[in-house]
Amino acid sequence: MTLAERWHALDPATKREALDLARDRAGVPDLGQRGVWESRPPTASAAVLDRAAGDRSRPWPRLLLSDFARYWRDGVRTAYEGPAGELRQRTSTAVLAAVLTGDQQDVDEAADGLLLLCEQTTWCWAAHESFAAARGEVVADTGAPYLDLGAAETVEILAWADLVLGPALDARVPGLRRRLREEAERRVLRPFVEDRRWHWLGLDGHLHNWNPWIHGHVLVAALFLDTDPVRRTQVVELVVDGLDRYLRALPADGGCDEGYAYWWNGPARLASALELLDRITLGAFDPWQCAPLEELARYPQRMTLGAGWFVNVGDGPARPAPDQPWDVLHRWGRRIGDGDVMAQAAAHRDELRFVAGLGRALVALADDDWWRATAVPLPLPRSSWLPEVQLLVARQDGGSTAGWALAVKGGHNDENHNHNDVGSFVAALDATPVLVDLGQPTYTAISFSDRRYEQWVVRSEWHNVPVVNGREQQAGPQWRATDFAVDSPGDTDRAELDLSDAYPSGNLRRTATLDRIGQTVRIVDTWPRGTEIAEHFVIAGRPVAHQPGRLVVETLGGSVAELRWDGGLGTGRLEQRSVDDELLQRVWGAAVHRLILAAGNNHFELTLIRGPR
Template sequence: MNKQMLLEIVHKMKPVDLSLYYPKGDAAAFWKRALSSGVLQADISEIRAEAVRLDGQSIPELSYTLFSIYSRTGSRLEYERVYFERRRRLNTYVFLALLEPEHPEVLEKLEDILWAICDEYTWCLPAHLPADHNAADINRYIDLFSSETGFTLSEVLLLLGERLSQLLRSRIHHEVERRLFRPFLENGPYDWETARHNWAAVCAGSIGAAALLSVEDPAMLSDILLRTERAMLYYLEGFGEDGACLEGLGYWNYGFGYFTYYSDLLCSRSAGRLDWFNQEKVAQIARFQQKCFIDGSHVANFSDSVPQVLVHMGLSHYLAEVCTDVERPPSALRAPYTEDHCSRFAPAFRNLIWTTAGKEDEAWQAASYYLPDAAWLVSRYVSEAGSFGFAAKGGHNAEPHNHNDLGHFILSGRGEIYASDLGSGEYTADYFGAGRYQYDCNGSQGHSLPIIDGQYQLAGRAFSSTVLHASAEENDELTLDLTQAYQVTGLQSLIRSFVWHKEECPRLELTDTYRYAGIPASWTERFVTWREPKLLHPGTLLLPGTTARGVEVTYDSLKVELEITVHMYRDHFGMEKLWYSLDFHVLQLGAVGKLAFTFQFL
């Protein structure tokens, strides 16, 4: 779309008012119904509980000491905990002010945290700023969280309106323009405008949404939307036609969530003339969430994703309304108000205004999916013995939030994970730097993959897999050529095949077949688990369950020797966590080999 066409649409846009959020724009009626409706009672109770926790606490300070920790040590958590606590405080008092307008003390606390956020040196996180930045041009930088903050404040201005003081309203307008709109128009283009991942959707989507709410000049709004629309095209290029988010479900929630929040406001203000959800590819992306869950709240958590995910019900219900074949999630998967450690306003608010009453199943229905562009096979299986899940992946080792994990797999049953993906580790400077693949959760050493001549898979687009066969039917099957995933002199062929037998107690058969020029110095089949393994006898290993017997792993003890090692890593929240490697060392090495393992649920 060119600027002139966009300008014509902008001139005819509907006015900015509360009908963007509430039926007929009647906020009082909406919140009155919310208080008496059962649909939002859990959310409202959690918001009130947060207010009780915050009562009597002062606004935490974002001190220079906290700000400088990242540049000195590479650690992000210290500053970010306080930053996100301030956002949690903001969200809580906004929602209480909407739910309980008769309490003036709530509005006073809200105005104080709004003023404090306007006072912040920068809305960016230290990890997203150049090491050599200076105070004179601090506002030229726009990251995920600065753009989110500007979007949040723009929504708060509209939602609270004249209940906020004139001085505070004018200051918020000034700060959003100073920190968001002017830099975006005068200092761009930014790298994230052409990113094919969540940064494009979150940054551009937040700026575009904020502009739709607060920019009155048609020319300026058109300039912002033109850039935002282009960024959204780049974001969508990051998806194949199968709709899979290679960054994982957590980043689907994040990036596609902000894409949706922006798209909804754009569609509403343009009276449907600009509607991203008319595209089948967008609808296919909307269906990704239901394809990720393998067992209860456990998901196929490839890439930087956590193993268990709870659902933003507002976003999910909205997508089910605007896209065909999007399933409403089981109510048990609802994310509590405090679940988002980043305390993002946009999804929390939409959990309140977009969640609707309706019929939800107690669990996702059994289903198997093969996603050809991502090269993921995902299976959710239910029998009289319980619910079970299996997922495996191909792809390449230059994916967004990449892990060197081609041929890796996950196995779950009855609510427990047996073959694990460690997921995302603690984000530090080194985590996104030269040391990324030293972290077990990122390097192939922390995945269920072969170790050849002591070497792991390498990062880069050249290190890739080829899908030789895939089937998601009576039995789920995936066969991958992993030869190009390694840079090992002498490796001529490595074929990994999975067969997932969906029986009452399901069974996974894994076979690795290799061909080598000469004889490899060593060959180890590694499997990763959080379960403390027990060797029953040579050839049989038990991965015990907490509430069930678990999984029995069988192998040829004449071909391989088992070594069990315990490891430690720091998860995404900075907590130390144990994992076990099951290393099966090949005893008699040859130019060709075939290694078979069976994982049998008991």
């Protein structure tokens, strides 16, 4: 059965009781249960309390119209989204501090933040405020709120704060909880029920991470804040239908075309919402056998390179922040009975100091099984092939980060958070990428506009693919890989794919091989005579030697990689590009390099070996 079928098959009395008792069954105790909160792990509590103390030493962030308007004036999103995010984060931290300490000063700090959130003219981010844009304005209309990620993230804070601080807020600031409910109804619950035009519902068949991200937050708003039982039931039914639509759109292989970074805000958001529904029904819902939930839980281990590096495609960093909600994955593994999934999560537990998102942090803190989990080595698969999203990830030895790892991507150029990267690959040595996918730049007004491909990091000439007859790949679903086949003879993994349909002209085939015996990665491109091919390779690290047929690079991890090609093609052109984007700098440093080689008549071969120290 599908998710929706499982939910609708539940006995009506079971569902009614679940919604009526959702606050009691949510699995997160309120502030009054001091024994629970005072027994939380010191490392987790200390991180929260240290941040809360630092916050109290600074003024609350100011949200200015001039910053909001910058999205339309000069395309800058961060001027407003930064302070707005800081306000949400500071409020969440104050709520967490209040439940951990029970102190009135922390409750007052949380109340201040909650009211400041309520006082915002809009919870919507400027980049999403199409209602104002349609009026030719930069000021949101409070009578027509736009339900986007910003609104969902904000109402989630109000809902969880009301759950855990309710009695304390009634004692310290009577009337605040009424205001929370009014704002949640006006800005989120009523628009969700009455207006079904929201693009993230996926009614047109286009599904992406906004669907589970927003639906999950709307769910907690309905369960914890809505006092109208009729509307609460209606909201939950619509949420389940929306989550079902998202899950049915995901590939059966458990892949995620939005990449590892957005997996945490797509499939992982779905898992959190399903977990809450399962808890309040006392396990009667039991969605975990619905395909492809088991395969989706294995995606992080399949994308892991090691040492904090991951295979990234589209808008995602190759080295994401370590503070991911690994407890979500651990509970997911427990529910599907997968030891490797639990091990993947537990391996990161000691890295965790603070989880962003109030609901995620509260659920993590309350999960005793998570804190009792023993950290174990990462379960690193020897190879993973995801045929629907067309992604192969292979490493030298399963369970080890040593040696070469190779990731080869097919797909098409209309994926969610797309880069023009059909046929590109990532090669990592000792876990550290050396031929790389640069990932996500800082979002601006052009990031999701028709000017998206003006950004250098999303263009194909800044991926590890050729330029064919002087032309890059273009955006659109028609530009794709075909005949992608994976073969694993002996101790090799080999991907073969046809890239002819990825370019406006020319025929091109690519073979990418990880040879475990030879400890090499080999990329071979072939094409008919008369086609002009310029091979492009994007390199992270420090070039230390460059001569015809050879380039030696010291990787960001300190290993030495050597790139070899036919010396008759010369040295090629090695370019250095300064990286002035803060998000990219955090991953790659101040500069990256690109090697461009004019290829031969109908064949080019690149071999990667471990270089001399």
